[in-house]
Amino acid sequence: MLTLQDVTLTFPDGQSRHTAVNDVSLTAEPGTVTGITGASGSGKSSLLAVAATLITPDSGSVRIGDVETTDLSPSQTATLRRERIGIVFQQANLLPSLTALDQLLAVGELGPGSAPRGERRTRAAQLLDQVGLERAHRARPHELSGGQRQRVNIARAMMNDPEVMIVDEPTSALDHARGQEIIGLICSLTEALGTATLLVTHDLDFLPRFDQVFTMADGGLSPGTAAPPLR
Numbered sequence: 001m002l003t004l005q006d007v008t009l010t011f012p013d014g015q016s017r018h019t020a021v022n023d024v025s026l027t028a029e030p031g032t033v034t035g036i037t038g039a040s041g042s043g044k045s046s047l048l049a050v051a052a053t054l055i056t057p058d059s060g061s062v063r064i065g066d067v068e069t070t071d072l073s074p075s076q077t078a079t080l081r082r083e084r085i086g087i088v089f090q091q092a093n094l095l096p097s098l099t100a101l102d103q104l105l106a107v108g109e110l111g112p113g114s115a116p117r118g119e120r121r122t123r124a125a126q127l128l129d130q131v132g133l134e135r136a137h138r139a140r141p142h143e144l145s146g147g148q149r150q151r152v153n154i155a156r157a158m159m160n161d162p163e164v165m166i167v168d169e170p171t172s173a174l175d176h177a178r179g180q181e182i183i184g185l186i187c188s189l190t191e192a193l194g195t196a197t198l199l200v201t202h203d204l205d206f207l208p209r210f211d212q213v214f215t216m217a218d219g220g221l222s223p224g225t226a227a228p229p230l231r
Ligand SMILES: Nc1ncnc2c1ncn2[C@@H]1O[C@H](COP(=O)(O)OP(=O)(O)OP(=O)(O)O)[C@@H](O)[C@H]1O
Pocket: 011, 012, 018, 019, 020, 038, 039, 040, 041, 042, 043, 044, 045, 046, 047
């Protein structure tokens, strides 16, 4: 479970400070997808960065399970991210020379507490099958489509069996149909693996697929969507 309570984040802005995230609270339960939408510059990526423990907020609480992450040192948050948080950015950012299977194994190899290689290989292969890449274990990024690369990216984020998934605009480099498939995949993996998933999207068509939806405006978060009602 991911819990944000009264989170505020500011950035330097000339002589003063700009409030990117303004007193935001939300809870993302295991096995559910929380969708966040909002205009450009409203603070969505800043909120994800805080939830992913990549930035410490000025004030407020960010809990992963029962761990208060704002009390941790940078090296402790790095360990927490590796072990308990999966992060998917807009672009897949795969390593060009590695096969799909090796992209996942490279993640599993990080850290002192990693599982034996045989186990990691089995998990990597299962995850690639789960994201629909049964026939592409040995493919390198240039041999994959944009949608397939994003599938590898998602499988890689799941490699360490994270409790929390942070997903920023996963469909922005894809056409609408491929985007729908990727959203469907994230929803089904979230349910199957029991992650608490926080996902930012500009595409309002995807919102009905999520368990809860919030809209950001000027750093503040409100429930539901600001989209005009259907006539
Ligand atoms: N590192 C930073 N330093 C200073 N200001 C920043 C920084 N990161 C973001 N901001 C500012 O914080 C506000 C929120 O930015 P953020 O990127 O979180 O918005 P967003 O909703 O994700 O936008 P987009 O949809 O365009 O990605 C913006 O005004 C932005 O200029």
